Amino acid sequence: MNLLNMLPWYQWLILGLVPPLILSLYFLKLRRVPLEVPSTYLWTKTVEDMHVNSIWQRLRKNLLLWLQLLVVLMLMLACLRPGCEGEKLAGDRFIFLIDKSASMSATDTETGITRLEDAKNQIYTLIDRMKTSDAAMIISFSDIEGVDQSYTKNKSQLKRKVKLIKVTQQGSDINRALVAATGLANPGRTSDKASNTDVQVAEALAATMYIFSDGAIKKVSKYAPGELTAIYQPVGALTPASNIGITTFSVNDQLDTGGTVEAFVRLQNSGFEPKTVGVSLFIGETLSDADTITVPGRKISESNMSLGSNDRLSDIEQSPPGGLSLKFDLTSVAGVLETATPIRIKIDDSDAYLLDNEAYCVLNPSRLTNILVVTDYNPALKLATSTERLKKIANVEFADRSFLKEKQFQTNAALGVYDLVIFDQCSPETMPACNTVFFAALPQGDGWKFTKELEITPIIYTNNSHPIMFDVQMQSVSILNGQVIEGPKGNTNLVESIEGSVIAIGPRSGFEDVVIGFPMILYEEDGETPYNTDWHKKPSFPFFMQNIIRTLGSGSRFNSLRANRPGNSVKIKPRYPYEEIDVTNPQGKQQSLREQPNKSFVYNQTDESGIYSVAEKGSAEVDQLFAVNLLDRLESDIAVRDELKLGYEAIKGNATREPARRDFWIILAFLALGVLTLEWIIYNRRVFI
Amino acid sequence: MANVAPPKNKPQDEPLLSPALLAQLERMELVSRKIFRGRMKGERRSKRKGQSVEFADFRNYVAGDDLRFIDWNMYARLDKLFLKLFMEEEDLHFYTLIDVSPSMQFGSPTKFQYAKQLAGALGYIGLCRADRVKIEALDGSRNSSAPTLRGRSSLWQLVDHLERMESRSTVTMTEAVKAFCLRNTGKGILVLITDLMDKSGYEEALKYLVARDLDIYLIHVLSQEEIDPDLNGDLKLVDCEDQDIAEVSVSQRLIDRYKQTLATFIEQARDFSSRRGIVYTMTSTERSVDRLVSRYLRQRGLVR
Numbered sequence: 001m002n003l004l005n006m007l008p009w010y011q012w013l014i015l016g017l018v019p020p021l022i023l024s025l026y027f028l029k030l031r032r033v034p035l036e037v038p039s040t041y042l043w044t045k046t047v048e049d050m051h052v053n054s055i056w057q058r059l060r061k062n063l064l065l066w067l068q069l070l071v072v073l074m075l076m077l078a079c080l081r082p083g084c085e086g087e088k089l090a091g092d093r094f095i096f097l098i099d100k101s102a103s104m105s106a107t108d109t110e111t112g113i114t115r116l117e118d119a120k121n122q123i124y125t126l127i128d129r130m131k132t133s134d135a136a137m138i139i140s141f142s143d144i145e146g147v148d149q150s151y152t153k154n155k156s157q158l159k160r161k162v163k164l165i166k167v168t169q170q171g172s173d174i175n176r177a178l179v180a181a182t183g184l185a186n187p188g189r190t191s192d193k194a195s196n197t198d199v200q201v202a203e204a205l206a207a208t209m210y211i212f213s214d215g216a217i218k219k220v221s222k223y224a225p226g227e228l229t230a231i232y233q234p235v236g237a238l239t240p241a242s243n244i245g246i247t248t249f250s251v252n253d254q255l256d257t258g259g260t261v262e263a264f265v266r267l268q269n270s271g272f273e274p275k276t277v278g279v280s281l282f283i284g285e286t287l288s289d290a291d292t293i294t295v296p297g298r299k300i301s302e303s304n305m306s307l308g309s310n311d312r313l314s315d316i317e318q319s320p321p322g323g324l325s326l327k328f329d330l331t332s333v334a335g336v337l338e339t340a341t342p343i344r345i346k347i348d349d350s351d352a353y354l355l356d357n358e359a360y361c362v363l364n365p366s367r368l369t370n371i372l373v374v375t376d377y378n379p380a381l382k383l384a385t386s387t388e389r390l391k392k393i394a395n396v397e398f399a400d401r402s403f404l405k406e407k408q409f410q411t412n413a414a415l416g417v418y419d420l421v422i423f424d425q426c427s428p429e430t431m432p433a434c435n436t437v438f439f440a441a442l443p444q445g446d447g448w449k450f451t452k453e454l455e456i457t458p459i460i461y462t463n464n465s466h467p468i469m470f471d472v473q474m475q476s477v478s479i480l481n482g483q484v485i486e487g488p489k490g491n492t493n494l495v496e497s498i499e500g501s502v503i504a505i506g507p508r509s510g511f512e513d514v515v516i517g518f519p520m521i522l523y524e525e526d527g528e529t530p531y532n533t534d535w536h537k538k539p540s541f542p543f544f545m546q547n548i549i550r551t552l553g554s555g556s557r558f559n560s561l562r563a564n565r566p567g568n569s570v571k572i573k574p575r576y577p578y579e580e581i582d583v584t585n586p587q588g589k590q591q592s593l594r595e596q597p598n599k600s601f602v603y604n605q606t607d608e609s610g611i612y613s614v615a616e617k618g619s620a621e622v623d624q625l626f627a628v629n630l631l632d633r634l635e636s637d638i639a640v641r642d643e644l645k646l647g648y649e650a651i652k653g654n655a656t657r658e659p660a661r662r663d664f665w666i667i668l669a670f671l672a673l674g675v676l677t678l679e680w681i682i683y684n685r686r687v688f689i
Numbered sequence: 690m691a692n693v694a695p696p697k698n699k700p701q702d703e704p705l706l707s708p709a710l711l712a713q714l715e716r717m718e719l720v721s722r723k724i725f726r727g728r729m730k731g732e733r734r735s736k737r738k739g740q741s742v743e744f745a746d747f748r749n750y751v752a753g754d755d756l757r758f759i760d761w762n763m764y765a766r767l768d769k770l771f772l773k774l775f776m777e778e779e780d781l782h783f784y785t786l787i788d789v790s791p792s793m794q795f796g797s798p799t800k801f802q803y804a805k806q807l808a809g810a811l812g813y814i815g816l817c818r819a820d821r822v823k824i825e826a827l828d829g830s831r832n833s834s835a836p837t838l839r840g841r842s843s844l845w846q847l848v849d850h851l852e853r854m855e856s857r858s859t860v861t862m863t864e865a866v867k868a869f870c871l872r873n874t875g876k877g878i879l880v881l882i883t884d885l886m887d888k889s890g891y892e893e894a895l896k897y898l899v900a901r902d903l904d905i906y907l908i909h910v911l912s913q914e915e916i917d918p919d920l921n922g923d924l925k926l927v928d929c930e931d932q933d934i935a936e937v938s939v940s941q942r943l944i945d946r947y948k949q950t951l952a953t954f955i956e957q958a959r960d961f962s963s964r965r966g967i968v969y970t971m972t973s974t975e976r977s978v979d980r981l982v983s984r985y986l987r988q989r990g991l992v993r
Contacts, residue, residue: 032925032936038792038800038915039886040928040935042954046947047937 003080015079018072026065067679074672078665091208091229093151094136095181096123099213099235100165101142101172102566103635106214108237108352115235116167119212122233126210127158137184138162141177142170143567151184169355169566169609171632172217178646181209186226215641215653216634223647234653236640237352242271244295244347245356245636247323249629251330251343251363261334263361265326265345269295270637274322278348281328284341289328296322298639321637330363337363340625342611356636360611360627369394369553370417372409375424376401377529378521380536381439384545385422394549401426415577420553425519435511435552440482440519447488447506448515454482454499461496468505468514468547469494472540479533482518510571510600512552564606564628572601572614574624580617586610592617705848706809710979714810717982717992718818719783721878721904746774782877783815784903785824786869789856791929792886796912796974801856803910804882806978811880812847814982814992816840821875824850827883829860829868859930862887866894870901879903880991884910885958888931892961899965906991907962908981909955909971916973918947 007015037043104116111118123138130136138149138161149161185207206227214236248266269275274296281289298321330343340362347357371394373385385396403409404426412418413432421428422437431444442448462474474495484500487493491506494514502517520536521529535541564570572593574581583603584590593601606612606628614623644651706714750759750770760773785808793801808824815822816838824847825835838847858865862883879898885891898905926935937943955971962969968989972981986992 032923034925034927035920036929037926038795038884038912038929039888040926040933041886041888042915042947042950043926043935043937044933045954046943046950047935 003082006079006081015072015076019069022065022068022072026062064679064683067675067682071672071675071679074668074675078668078672081663081665082668083663083665091206092131092134093185093205093207094126094130094134095185095207095209095228096126096136096138096162097174097177097181097209097211097213098123098138098140098162098165099142099172099174099211099217100140100168101216101635102167102169102355102630102632103172103214103216103353103638104235105167105355106236106243106353106638108638109235110237114167115214116165119233119235120162120165122212122235123162123210124159127155127162130155138165139177139180140165141172141174142168143173143565144170145173145177145180147180169607169630171565171630171635172213174211174213174217174646175220175222178220178223181207182224182226182228185209185228211644211651213644214638215644216637216639217644218634220646223649225646225649230644230646230649230651232644232651232653234640234642236638242269242273242275242297243351243353243356243636243638244269244275244277244349245353246345246347246359247356247631247633247636248325249345249359249361249631251361261330261363263328263330263343263345265328265359267293267295267324267326267347268633268636269297269322269324270639271297273297275349279326280346280348282344282346283330283333284343288333288343291326293324293326295324298322321633321639334363340613340622342625342627344611353636353638355609355630356632358609359629359631360609361629362611362625362627369419369549371396371549371553372412372418372421373398373424374401374403374421374426376523378424378439380520380531380541381422381424381545384536384542385549387542387546390546390549394553404428420549422548424521425523431508431513433511435513437514437516437548437552439516442515443508443513445488445508447491447508448513449486450483450517451486452484452499454479454484454497454502454517456480457482457497457499457502459495459502460498461493463492463494466492466494466505467551468544470543470547472544472547473538474535474540477533477535477538477540479518479535481522481532485515485517487515509597514548514552564626565632566606566609566628566630568606569602569604570606570612570626570628572603572624572626574601574614574616576616576623578616578623581623582615582617582619584613584615586612705806705851706813710810711813711844713979713983714813715817717814717987719781719811719815719820719878720990720993721781744773744775747771748774781815781818781820782875783812783820783822784869784873784875784877784879785811785822786827786866786879786881786883787824787854788862788881788883789826789828789854789858790862790884790887791856791859792884793856793910794929796914798974800884800910800912800974803974803978804908805851805854807882807908807910807981808880809847809851810978810982811986811992812838813844816843816847821877822847823873824854825869825873826854826858827860827862827865827869828858829865831868831872833869833872861889861894862891863889863893863897866897870897876901876903878906878991880906880908882908882910884912884915885954886930888933891958895961895965895967899967905967906986906989907958907967907969909958909969910974911971912974916951918944920944 098116098119100116104119105114107114109115109118113121127136132153135151135153136158137147137151138158139145139147148165149158152158185205206229209228209230211230211232212235213232215232215234245268246265247268248264250264252262252264263281265279267277267279274294276292276294278290278292280287298319343361343363345359345361349357351357371385373381373396375381375398382398390396399409409428410430413421413428413430413434416433418432418434420435420437421432422439423441424439425441427438427441427444429444436443442450457479459474459477459479462472463469464472479497479502482497482502484497485502485504487501487504487506488508491504493501493504495501495503503514505512505514519532522532523529572581572583579595581593581601582590583593583601583605585605586608591603591605593603596602603612609629611625611627613625615621616623642653644653747760747763748771750772754772758772758774760771763769763771787801787804787808789801793799793804796803812822812824819840822838822843823835825833836846836850879901881895881898883891887894895905895907920937920939923938924936926937928934959969959971968991970981970985970989972985982992
């Protein structure tokens with residue numbers, strides 16, 4: 001609180017003379033109206049004690065005088081312009097972007113409230129400081145963004161909407177929120193880049209965007225602010241809080257480990273110091289294993305610590321959090337497993353961020369994958385799909401191309417009996433309700449086309465980031481004849497030649513079709529069956545087929561391998577063809593789902609981490625369980641970032657805050673007005689002399 | 690006094706005694722709580738034994754007594770001479786004193802007008818009952834011009850006297866009462882009509898009257914503006930009698946305090962009067978004279 005002199009000395013002198021003037025006016029004799037009365041006898045007796053000569057007694061009873069002096073003093077104080085340090089809101093349009101990701105539930109703030117609550121409090125203060133003509137909007141974001149309140153000048157409405165924002169158990173992806181914010185600030189821009197009908201409908205209006213976040217956000221590749229000025233308000237502790245979190249929890253694939261079932265856990269420490277915590281593994285509700293481990297602290301170099309006003313890390317990327325991996329052997333447990341069983345790992349430590357202290361996984365009893373291979377003659381394909389390892393996880397049937405005409409195939413295909421059908425140089429009349437692979441043939445429908453004939457063409461690109469092409473090297477593969485493929489909308493090229501794509505994968509109403517543009521074997525008219533490619537001689541072919549079966553044939557023996565994140569939809573495929581199922585969330589809330597056309601169910605209410613159970617509608621018998629986990633390294637690293645990188649722009653936290661005076665003179669002036677009104681009322685009511 | 694605001698009064702062109710009031714008053718009579726000796730033959734019982742038809746007492750005969758009053762029947766039975774005495778009926782002195790100080794000139798109607806009406810009404814009752822009615826102004830004069838009236842036919846004299854009466858006295862109430870007492874020695878009923886607004890006090894004056902052994906009725910007349918003053922603002926109150934000034938800034942609190950003071954003043958007057966056998970009646974000029982006479986004074990026993 002300080003004072004700012006607003007008047008020169010002579011004005012102060014004049015103002016200073018006002019109170020003595022008022023006082024002297026009270027000592028002046030009033031000009032009274034004479035009135036003749038029968039007798040002053042009673043009046044004299046009445047006013048006897050009021051005509052006290054003492055000045056102070058007279059003043060004591062004179063409320064009006066005191067009120068008038070109070071008014072003048074308040075005005076004088078208002079002229080001194082009392083005020084304190086505050087923040088100024090520059091501009092007249094504001095966008096408040098609030099991070100509601102899981103890490104905002106951390107309680108490492110100064111007052112011990114969650115980061116989100118702290119951010120909300122800061123926003124309330126900013127809303128209070130908005131001028132009446134200012135407009136603001138509110139956007140909250142986690143993995144998904146939402147405009148909670150469009151531009152409004154109604155402060156109470158803004159506050160109400162801010163109050164409604166709740167923390168989620170999701171990661172933080174600011175990209176779409178930025179698109180929404182910049183799109184509203186710059187109406188000429190559009191989030192739909194393909195649209196050519198997007199026209200500028202309004203003038204671009206400058207706006208100030210306040211981002212309330214801990215900075216743990218996914219990378220922003222594109223950011224064009226235009227008229228938008230971004231201000232980053234970091235929320236959370238100044239120094240990185242020590243938080244041990246589970247960032248990985250999975251059960252391995254028996255296919256890879258030769259029958260051993262192991263649970264992998266990775267712990268992350270976002271603090272500086274190593275920390276010792278207890279870790280417990282529960283199978284069902286039974287404690288199966290426990291251990292005490294020490295997780296190393298953040299790897300940090302001295303040069304990376306900014307020595308400024310706070311101890312924030314100048315570049316969080318350069319100082320990765322410490323980590324430790326654990327492995328639990330579950331082979332003996334998995335061997336006797338009869339029903340789906342949840343497994344849970346728990347860190348026995350109460351740190352600032354609790355959401356990453358538990359993770360869940362499910363061990364479902366295994367189910368052999370049904371695979372149908374339709375081929376007249378293809379020894380390489382037969383060999384690659386008949387290995388001992390595949391037999392452990394899949395039930396592979398072989399059939400001639402004539403089988404496609406049979407009713408049994410059509411029935412099985414329609415009922416979804418098969419998980420994967422491989423068509424070698426043939427195509428069914430009706431596409432089966434499962435994933436498919438086509439060798440030198442096209443799926444039914446308009447989506448797929450052969451566009452060009454190929455002759456002895458080298459492979460120039462393999463998309464190894466796709467799980468099907470994982471560890472598959474195609475550069476040395478020779479192809480004699482083939483065709484260039486053009487897939488439906490949303491397809492992905494897996495292998496490309498000079499002329500175009502030769503292997504591609506595309507979606508089909510919940511299923512996926514892989515089309516290989518060349519045959520393995522050529523069926524010649526003279527009955528010869530020469531190989532069209534040397535792929536079968538390369539190690540890449542069995543790898544490719546194994547990937548196909550694991551990826552498309554539901555070859556994963558454990559549903560736990562599926563990474564279900566909170567907020568994402570989960571595709572459920574029950575063991576039996578139910579028409580309707582009940583899904584129960586970790587809180588016990590049940591939701592009924594109807595079968596989708598592709599013989600599966602889609603569940604969207606995965607807001608919380610935990611174990612979700614699936615059962616036939618009305619039945620108590622659990623069909624399967626699935627786990628939903630955040631397991632986000634970014635969220636578990638609760639160190640508050642000092643700067644936010646939006647595209648090529650790095651926004652320093654706090655740097656753009658403008659310290660300014662918060663004036664109280666308006667309050668004083670209003671108080672003076674109130675006192676004046678009171679004095680007027682008292683004068684008119686004449687309660688006191 | 691040039692700027693003094695005039696008191697708010699109603700026009701005073703009403704007749705002093707209306708025929709309706711006179712008709713009502715004819716049926717009443719003044720009542721004295723004491724029995725006085727009259728001066729002339731009248732309609733009231735006197736202390737004297739006289740010649741009325743109403744038997745009063747016996748007494749022994751003494752030489753010189755009128756033989757006509759000897760009870761011969763008693764003589765026949767007892768062989769002793771007894772004189773038979775009869776009640777004497779005489780007239781009654783009825784005095785009315787009207788305060789004629791300038792303060793009586795306030796109110797609507799003025800307190801003075803009201804006092805004259807009341808005095809006229811009571812006087813007429815007395816005239817109808819053959820009492821000796823005398824209405825005097827408390828002006829302190831040694832030689833009163835007030836006539837002593839008797840008989841209903843004297844009504845016009847009574848009214849004429851009242852109409853000629855003016856309120857211009859500057860003497861104190863005590864002096865005026867003293868002068869009255871010196872002038873008049875007759876016993877009887879005395880009605881004092883005043884506003885008691887005398888700064889020297891009313892107590893002395895009342896004591897003089899009490900000493901005369903009269904049957905005293907004090908009628909305290911106040912105007913409405915004295916009972917509930919409708920004042921506002923910062924005022925300089927000027928006393929109409931002595932030009933004394935009281936400066937007031939009128940507020941609700943002051944008004945409340947004034948009313949409290951007035952109530953105390955009335956209570957003191959009532960208390961003082963009742964201690965000395967004076968019947969006290971407070972009235973406002975708003976209250977009509979016929980209502981005052983027929984109801985309040987009847988309740989207090991002055992008329993019946």
